[in-house]
Amino acid sequence: MALAAARRGRRRSLAGRPRALVLGIGGAAALLVFGLVWLVTKQFSAPAGPRAGVNQCLAGTSDKSLTRVDCTASNAAWKVLGKLDGVPAADINNDQLCSAYPRTERIFWEGPDAGRGYALCLEPIAK
Numbered sequence: 001m002a003l004a005a006a007r008r009g010r011r012r013s014l015a016g017r018p019r020a021l022v023l024g025i026g027g028a029a030a031l032l033v034f035g036l037v038w039l040v041t042k043q044f045s046a047p048a049g050p051r052a053g054v055n056q057c058l059a060g061t062s063d064k065s066l067t068r069v070d071c072t073a074s075n076a077a078w079k080v081l082g083k084l085d086g087v088p089a090a091d092i093n094n095d096q097l098c099s100a101y102p103r104t105e106r107i108f109w110e111g112p113d114a115g116r117g118y119a120l121c122l123e124p125i126a127k
Contacts, residue, residue: 052080052120063108071125078106078122087111087119097121 052058052068059075060066069076081101089111091097098104098121105124111117 052083054080054083056080057125058108058120058122066108076125079125080120081123082121084119084121086116088116089114092119 055071056079057069057071057073057076058066058078058080059069059073060077066078071079081104082098084097087097087109089109092107092109097119098107101121101123103123104121106122108120108122109117
């Protein structure tokens with residue numbers, strides 16, 4: 001009788017393991033799916049602007065046409081004096097935004113409509 005009770009006890013402990021295993025695998029799969037969704041969403045929601053840094057140059061006449069080019073290129077029109085991260089959309093028309101860069105004649109801003117983005121303080125390239 002003691003042997004039968006011991007076997008039943010083992011069955012119960014073994015019976016709980018498959019459920020824990022299924023829950024563990026299911027949890028890992030859910031985390032994997034969540035991570036993939038986050039990664040894809042982040043990739044496709046990244047700003048599509050020129051992605052230029054300080055002392056790099058841009059070509060183009062409108063915000064939508066700005067692209068990063070070599071500063072010696074014949075179509076280079078703007079030089080990035082400064083890049084400001086975390087700029088709210090509401091501050092884009094603030095004249096003081098690029099006050100640290102007095103030669104700024106144009107500001108390019110990229111980000112979500114009502115969120116924070118980055119601003120490039122640009123000066124024209126003399127030709």
